[in-house]
Amino acid sequence: MNRSARILTAILVPVLVIALCGCAPEKKAKERRIAFVFKVDGLLYSEVCKRGAMQAAKELGVRVDYLAPDKAEVGKQIAIVEQLIAEKTDAIVISPNDADAIVPVIRKAMDAGVKVFTWDSDAPASQRIFYVAAADDVKIGEDIADALAKDIGEKGKVQIVSGGRGAANLNLHVQGMEKAFAKYPGITLVQPYIYNDDDNQKARTMAIAALQKDPDIVGFACANSPSAPAVGEAITSLNKIGAVKVWGLALPSETRQYLKSGAVSGLMLWDPAKLTYYTAKVVNAYLDGKQPEDGEQVEGIGAVSFSNGVLLIPGVTITKENVDEFDF
Structure with missing residues (x-):
């Protein structure tokens, strides 16, 4: 190789490396994860809630997990939340077994950058962002x-x-x-x-x-x-x-x-599936920077109210006259 060729090679090799680096595929963005933590596994109510969470996951294109302890014990819920913090979950939505005992781990999650919300049951003394329920x-x-x-x-x-x-x-x-x-x-x-x-x-x-x-x-x-x-x-x-x-x-x-x-x-x-479905959607919207709106008409839900960190959807009275209208 003559001197001119060596010079040309010395110039081209770094350019080639830079070009290859520039062509490398972009790193895939981290999938958003919303985790629901219910009071206890095994209840039909819990299974219906899970149905709503899974429907929301399909529509939103995000990962939605539904977790619950085998017994209605707050200590077991705390252990689940600790694990979700370690896994850097984007948002935790919890129905606490004990409103007071859950407060420290909610604080820990929020301090770690994990957004925490409550649904179905509240922990009003905690740092949760808002609470979603079906009525006062x-x-x-x-x-x-x-x-x-x-x-x-x-x-x-x-x-x-x-x-x-x-x-x-x-x-x-x-x-x-x-x-x-x-x-x-x-x-x-x-x-x-x-x-x-x-x-x-x-x-x-x-x-x-x-x-x-x-x-x-x-x-x-x-x-x-x-x-x-x-x-x-x-x-x-x-x-x-x-x-x-x-x-x-x-x-x-x-x-x-x-x-x-x-x-x-x-x-x-209320319909627990609709409650959980709506909760997943409103939490996902919050992660995108959108706050809940008082009086908003939500398709399939009705008018929601939002005041003092509490978001409510309408409920219903069920008797023998109308029970067959409900499939949950």
Whole structure:
């Protein structure tokens, strides 16, 4: 190789390297990940929520995970959140088993740059960005109590039933029930309240025990989804249909037979799939820089309200007359 060729080669080789580097494919952008953390796995309510999350994932083109502990224990939820922080998840949406105990790990996630939201159940003292629910938690309790009071002629003994003692949404439902029942001097609330930890079998067993202990109970106000069908089953097994009235929160599919038989009078609810679907969409929009809007009309949902960090979608009253209109 002569001197001119060597000079030309020395010039061309770096240019070739630079050109090859310039042609290298761009690194694929990190896929956005939104992780839902529910109270407990295995409930039909949870499965319906999951359906909404998966639908949102398809439409949004983002990764949406749905996680839940095998028992309704806040410690197990905290462990899931810790793992999601380590995995640098973009957003965590949680329904806390204990509104207070979850606060430190939410702070840790936010400090680590992970955006945290609550849905279905709130942790109002935490740094969560906003809370998405189907109606005001206290108002739901009031509506259940008022409907039950009317059903029992505004007199008699009423048993309040709930799930976990630390669940903020359930405690607010109970507060609403207490507030409403206070308007009816003829109604006596049976003490202690029943807490069944969102366990279907425990809910049924505890309802039977309550009725056997106090046969004068004429109504059950149920704050969590497993309770109304479980109480309906208990009333049926004890041949007390008509003598004991039940109002609460539950899925139509789990309660349909009891609504039609009269063991359960009615439900105050929403579509959990739509709630979770909408939550995924509004969280994804927030990550894109868009804030929720008060009064926005959402297709398939209706008008949503947004105030003081709480985003609410409309609910519905379900009775034997309209239960077949719902497929969840």
